[in-house]
Amino acid sequence: MGSRSQDTADKTDRGSLFGVAIATRDAYGEALAELGSINKDIVVLDADLSGSTKTKKFARLFPERFFNMGVSEQDMMGTASGLSLTGKIPFASTFAIFATGRAWEQIRQTICYSNLNVKIVATHGGLTVGEDGASHQSLEDIAVMRVLPNMTVIVPADGFETQQVIKSIAEYYGPVYVRLGRAKVPPVCPEDYEFKIGLAFIYNIGSDVNIIANGVMVSEALKARDVLRSKGVDAGVINMSTVKPLDTTALMEVANRSKLIITAEEHSIIGGLGGAVSEFLSENHPIKIKRIGVKDSFGCSGTPKELLEFFGLTSDNIIKVALENL
Numbered sequence: 001m002g003s004r005s006q007d008t009a010d011k012t013d014r015g016s017l018f019g020v021a022i023a024t025r026d027a028y029g030e031a032l033a034e035l036g037s038i039n040k041d042i043v044v045l046d047a048d049l050s051g052s053t054k055t056k057k058f059a060r061l062f063p064e065r066f067f068n069m070g071v072s073e074q075d076m077m078g079t080a081s082g083l084s085l086t087g088k089i090p091f092a093s094t095f096a097i098f099a100t101g102r103a104w105e106q107i108r109q110t111i112c113y114s115n116l117n118v119k120i121v122a123t124h125g126g127l128t129v130g131e132d133g134a135s136h137q138s139l140e141d142i143a144v145m146r147v148l149p150n151m152t153v154i155v156p157a158d159g160f161e162t163q164q165v166i167k168s169i170a171e172y173y174g175p176v177y178v179r180l181g182r183a184k185v186p187p188v189c190p191e192d193y194e195f196k197i198g199l200a201f202i203y204n205i206g207s208d209v210n211i212i213a214n215g216v217m218v219s220e221a222l223k224a225r226d227v228l229r230s231k232g233v234d235a236g237v238i239n240m241s242t243v244k245p246l247d248t249t250a251l252m253e254v255a256n257r258s259k260l261i262i263t264a265e266e267h268s269i270i271g272g273l274g275g276a277v278s279e280f281l282s283e284n285h286p287i288k289i290k291r292i293g294v295k296d297s298f299g300c301s302g303t304p305k306e307l308l309e310f311f312g313l314t315s316d317n318i319i320k321v322a323l324e325n326l
Helices: 024-038 056-061 073-085 096-101 104-112 141-146 159-171 217-230 248-256 273-284 304-310 315-325
Strands: 042-046 066-068 089-093 119-122 152-154 176-179 201-204 209-213 235-239 242-244 260-268 289-294
Touching (some): 024 042, 042 056, 141 242, 217 235, 248 273, 289 315
Parallel strands (some): 152 176, 260 289
Antiparallel strands (some): 201 235
């Protein structure tokens, strides 16, 4: 985006100050309901999953601006496109696997090609969908959304950031994909945090290793940072919630001050955050990068905690990778 990150100071985690763990989808439902009373042009579409995506609160408050499209994701995206052409600001929601998989052609041909003002806010992204298993665990959605011209891609880290993201994209013109989760996540954003599209949030920059993460992996990165510090490793953490457009200014600053960069995401290491960071730095500032995520495989059934451990998406694995590669 051509502007530096918000802060290079060592920020205190919001979770240590106040707040409780909530799912980002719950924060979405609250933010959407609040926006509905402020902006009458906001309309919401859902593919028969409003209880799970949390759009049901908006539906109860503003039934005339809520459209249950049924199990018809392609039609939902087309209808959202049409509504945007009338001046409305449509938010279209369903599970990530359906939003990006079943309706990819409509998103490409109708929304992105015409640069329409449609907000796709998908829930149940990543492994933490849990026991529903591989068929519902979208590990490719960031990659297939990031490749589309005109599309902005955002992965909030906690409920507080999610609320700010939803309010921000309502004011931004253009296609946006926001990836939310099913499980509760701890609050990690500082009390004074302000989300801005295209800007990373730098907790601190370490001289040895810097962990670039988003979504649920930000909390794991912060845990890993503290343990690494106790072992004499100067570690930093960056929340790269906007995957596209990347905050390339922040990336260059971090790369210039690092010996090692680790990316951490609840997504395939192919095409997601790790891919985006590697692509930019390989051309502009080659540096050793290790990607933590799902390694070219489908998910499986289990509790969110079991799955994150099984696939190595934990603070322990971040620490292991850091120590092995420094």
